[in-house]
Amino acid sequence: MNAEDLIADRTPLPEAITGRLREQLVFLAEVDKLKTVLRQSPLAAAERRENDAEHSWHLALMVPLLAEHSDEPIDVGRTIELVVLHDLVEIYAGDTPLYDDAGRVDQQQREEAAADRLFGLLPADQRDRFRARWDEFESRGTPEARFAKAVDRVQPLLLNWLARGGTWRTPGVTAETVRARKAVIGEASAPLWDAARALIDEGERRGWVES
Amino acid sequence: MNAEDLIADRTPLPEAITGRLREQLVFLAEVDKLKTVLRQSPLAAAERRENDAEHSWHLALMVPLLAEHSDEPIDVGRTIELVVLHDLVEIYAGDTPLYDDAGRVDQQQREEAAADRLFGLLPADQRDRFRARWDEFESRGTPEARFAKAVDRVQPLLLNWLARGGTWRTPGVTAETVRARKAVIGEASAPLWDAARALIDEGERRGWVES
Numbered sequence: 001m002n003a004e005d006l007i008a009d010r011t012p013l014p015e016a017i018t019g020r021l022r023e024q025l026v027f028l029a030e031v032d033k034l035k036t037v038l039r040q041s042p043l044a045a046a047e048r049r050e051n052d053a054e055h056s057w058h059l060a061l062m063v064p065l066l067a068e069h070s071d072e073p074i075d076v077g078r079t080i081e082l083v084v085l086h087d088l089v090e091i092y093a094g095d096t097p098l099y100d101d102a103g104r105v106d107q108q109q110r111e112e113a114a115a116d117r118l119f120g121l122l123p124a125d126q127r128d129r130f131r132a133r134w135d136e137f138e139s140r141g142t143p144e145a146r147f148a149k150a151v152d153r154v155q156p157l158l159l160n161w162l163a164r165g166g167t168w169r170t171p172g173v174t175a176e177t178v179r180a181r182k183a184v185i186g187e188a189s190a191p192l193w194d195a196a197r198a199l200i201d202e203g204e205r206r207g208w209v210e211s
Numbered sequence: 212m213n214a215e216d217l218i219a220d221r222t223p224l225p226e227a228i229t230g231r232l233r234e235q236l237v238f239l240a241e242v243d244k245l246k247t248v249l250r251q252s253p254l255a256a257a258e259r260r261e262n263d264a265e266h267s268w269h270l271a272l273m274v275p276l277l278a279e280h281s282d283e284p285i286d287v288g289r290t291i292e293l294v295v296l297h298d299l300v301e302i303y304a305g306d307t308p309l310y311d312d313a314g315r316v317d318q319q320q321r322e323e324a325a326a327d328r329l330f331g332l333l334p335a336d337q338r339d340r341f342r343a344r345w346d347e348f349e350s351r352g353t354p355e356a357r358f359a360k361a362v363d364r365v366q367p368l369l370l371n372w373l374a375r376g377g378t379w380r381t382p383g384v385t386a387e388t389v390r391a392r393k394a395v396i397g398e399a400s401a402p403l404w405d406a407a408r409a410l411i412d413e414g415e416r417r418g419w420v421e422s
Contacts, residue, residue, distance in 0.1 A: 016409040054246045057265070060271050
């Protein structure tokens with residue numbers, strides 16, 4: 001089948017399921033594809049790369065666990081919603097590695113088109129709500145979005161540490177590159193940024209990332 | 212290595228990371244194991260079985276998407292927290308398939324021991340809070356827990372439908388067995404229970420589950 005086909009078109013839902021719930025279940029079937037979008041990060045618990053659904057779940061758990069370290073008060077529930085949604089656009093736009101400068105050139109355009117298409121499967125009010133949440137995450141205009149972005153940057157750092165290098169070993173990447181890409185953590189949480197720098201500094205000392 | 216060893220013990224965190232945050236990061240490293248716990252359900256988007264982290268993420272997305280169908284008002288953020296946490300005990304207790312009557316005999320005992328061990332990695336206040344959330348999910352004493360349990364039962368139903376059978380084809384399982392195991396959906400949402408029965412009824416008509 002064509003990768004662009006909807007999953008629910010292969011086995012259409014029973015006709016008895018109608019209206020908003022039918023649209024919502026078609027969307028839920030379609031987002032199963034997030035489980036097939038591979039990231040660069042290696043798992044700590046197995047010898048394979050992480051996928052976007054696993055990553056999003058890990059972030060969702062980080063929010064209630066680490067919210068106490070946010071510099072500003074945050075609504076935990078709303079922040080979890082942001083991280084659960086934040087990578088959905090990669091179903092059509094693919095994962096753009098943090099250290100892939102070429103891929104990052106047209107990333108925004110690809111992801112906007114993906115958001116139009118994916119969220120367009122939903123009832124209009126939910127399409128607008130989910131889209132607004134995704135925009136909020138991307139623009140980091142709220143304490144919740146800043147904290148969501150911070151945990152999105154801390155999580156692969158922890159996986160790289162546990163893998164003793166991981167994507168830090170990408171050719172051309174140095175400890176300075178990593179610090180620059182991760183500085184956004186400091187917009188949300190001083191303690192998390194301190195911990196992130198401790199991981200990078202010690203990784204550099206051990207030769208897991210180039211100086 | 213022994214499967215019982217902590218992931219963080221293989222590559223201990225830098226000494227500069229101390230206190231609560233250190234315990235929290237050790238916990239976050241350990242829960243990476245959830246990505247390796249396989250469930251019975253087949254993915255819709257790929258030819259393999261789903262793992263617990265992917266499943267938990269899918270539920271976390273279902274909550275804001277389907278909350279409008281809850282028979283009682285629910286706090287969406289708190290309900291997402293419940294589903295994000297609900298399968299963590301399977302890191303040590305393993306997945307117990309819904310149609311595995313033998314495995315279900317000592318399931319509660321195994322999962323209680325796993326909860327003690329896993330949540331015990333956390334600072335005491337968070338240990339108690341996460342444990343309380345898990346107990347809440349299991350006992351279905353709140354509208355949030357009832358809705359969380361309902362989406363936990365709807366999601367594999369949708370995957371089985373999309374797979375044209377999936378675990379419905381387990382030897383000894385009939386449409387009646389499936390209806391009995393899924394009836395808990397009706398405690399939280401009449402529209403979701405209607406949709407669930409439509410999937411089972413039509414699956415039975417098509418021979419994807421035995422009569």
